[in-house]
Amino acid sequence: MYLKKNTQTLLVIALVWPEPASTAAGVRMMQLLEVFKKQGYSITITSAASRSEYAADVELLSYNSQDIKINDASFDVFVKDLNPDVVLFDRFLTEEQFGWRVAENCPDALRILDTEDLHSLRHVREQCFKKDVPFTTDAWLIDDKTKREIACIYRCDLSLIISSYELELLTDVIKIDESLLLLLPFMVDEITDDTKWNSFNERTDFIFIGGGKHAPNIDAVKCLKTIIWPLVHKQLPEAKLHVYGAYLPQQILEMHNPATGFLVEGRAEAVDDVMSTAKVCLAPLRFGAGIKGKLISAMQNGTPSVTTTIGAEGMAGILDWNGYIENDHTAFVAAAVRLYTVKDTWQQSQNQGKTLINTLYAKPSLESVFLEKVTQLHKDLTHHRTQNFTGALLQHQTMTATKFMGKWIEEKNKV
Structure with missing residues (x-):
């Protein structure tokens, strides 16, 4: 009515x-x-x-x-x-x-x-x-x-x-x-045509996106820089991690290091553009609340993600996640590498993201x-x-x- x-x-x-x-x-x-x-x-x-x-x-x-x-x-x-x-x-x-x-x-x-x-x-x-x-x-x-x-x-x-x-x-x-x-x-709009999504072979690199005025995002970038990314980079030396976010503080901007593939990009003019070309979204959120816009955006653009229990909290109901939920750093890194390198796993996760959007967020x-x-x-x-x-x-x-x-x-x- x-x-x-x-x-x-x-x-x-x-x-x-x-x-x-x-x-x-x-x-x-x-x-x-x-x-x-x-x-x-x-x-x-x-x-x-x-x-x-x-x-x-x-x-x-x-x-x-x-x-x-x-x-x-x-x-x-x-x-x-x-x-x-x-x-x-x-x-x-x-x-x-x-x-x-x-x-x-x-x-x-x-x-x-x-x-x-x-x-x-x-x-x-x-x-x-x-x-x-x-x-x-x-x-x-x-x-x-x-x-x-x-x-x-x-x-x-x-x-x-x-x-x-x-x-x-x-x-x-x-x-x-x-x-x-x-x-x-x-x-959000239902996903009715996923044929326009970039394929596994057309995508490259990892992505994190989150505003710099939000404390959970700042902590997640610090976690990526000091713990997660060095371990991923060791296994995938050609891959890069692109960190996007509006109002990123100086301490985050200074983490930019092309030599290690850790690229602090700053504000994204269009989130869909950068999310749709990335292969995997990383979100090691250690505290926070609510539904994470970055993870919804990842699903909308066919980008599998690795996050934590806090990151995925209240977002999937009884359905499977569009990637992996890991709280242990070693397991988080293994999941990120697996998604990045195993095409079948990546495609299955991508399809699950579509299911989540159309079931819970239509x-x-x-x-x-x-x-x-x-x-x-x-x-x-x-x-x-x-x-x-x-x-x-x-x-x-x-x-x-x-x-x-x-x-x-x-x-x-x-x-």
């Missing part, structure tokens, strides 16, 4: 202006906007962040845009005048900053949180990794960021969860009612599920909120705590 066209307004409060050419988060946001656009929504995108030169030209896509300020009453006037039917919070930080203002000025607006990934999960895993201690759900539960993120989920009418693992974590450990959550991974079916949920909530929003007593309680507390903290900062800024 779909919403009527030309009658609805969507307000997006973005943490940063979306950069689909730079980040998986940017790709995700553009996918969500496309869903609403196809339903005839009038879309306004806002952010308190500065626009970078790589930000998407949202006006060119017929979206409205508006700069907003944190802890400023001008947002109240703006949102009340816009009076959106749906408000989409881009990550939990924007709900913390603007959620109470939306609830106060537009109480009938459907509030949706796009988590991107559970930031608290990624944060705690990183802390555990740095301390060289195992990650546990108890460590996650006691962290302050977890409490903040879960509170945001309860305050919203619906939270979009990108990974099946994260959905299980929220429902099984926190016991959040499933009516507040929707599993919605990346939504845009038509995921869009339909999402829109049906939005329609259902619009029809019965009052009852839905009544049943979410914890959310109502937290909303009340937010109105009397975060609200007045925001107002205090607002008055302080005036002085």
Whole structure:
């Protein structure tokens, strides 16, 4: 069931202006906007962040845009005048900053949180990794960021969860009612013609791709440089590893070494172009959360991958991976060499990537599920909120705590 066209307004409060050419988060946001656009929504995108030169030209896509300020009453006037039917919070930080203002000025607006990934999960895993201690759900539960993120989920009418693992974590450990959550991974076109893919013999070299502002990516490049790649290069001296990523820090740029085939390329102008010519994607991710855009891109371009349990987490369900999942460094290297040199293994892995995309990430079916949920909530929003007593309680507390903290900062800024 779909919403009527030309009658609805969507307000997006973005943490940063979306950069689909730079980040998986940017790709995700553009996918969500496309869903609403196809339903005839009038879309306004806002952010308190500065626009970078790589930000998407949202006006060119017929979206409205508006700069907003944190802890400023001008947002109240703006949102009340816009009076959106749906408000989409881009990550939990924007709900913390603007959620109470939306609830106060537009109480009938459907509030949706796009988590991107559970930031608290990624944060705690990183802390555990740095301390060289195992990650546990108890460590996650006691962290302050977890409490903040879960509170945001309860305050919203619906939270979009990108990974099946994260959905299980929220429902099984926190016991959040499933009516507040929707599993919605990346939504991509089905692969109907793989004959255009470059063949095994037409491809060469390994690839890693990931933004430099994302800590798991930086650690993965360090792992490749110091542990994985020296062992691969020893067995495959003619092969090269191309490291792509926007905003790579100086410490990564200085790892560039043509003599060892370790090539730090920087920003990729078109991810599909570099991914489709590589033979194998390497992603030794040792902490993180959510679904990995680099691995989805690899599947879309027929590029088998070797990753870790963290890398593949929540991405394949009961299906086989499009390559190998290895946590041990020696096994990781052996898998990378095997994929690179054994044609039959490579082709089987490539076909499995196609199966994964068409089974779990096909845009038509995921869009339909999402829109049906939005329609259902619009029809019965009052009852839905009544049943979410914890959310109502937290909303009340937010109105009397975060609200007045925001107002205090607002008055302080005036002085």
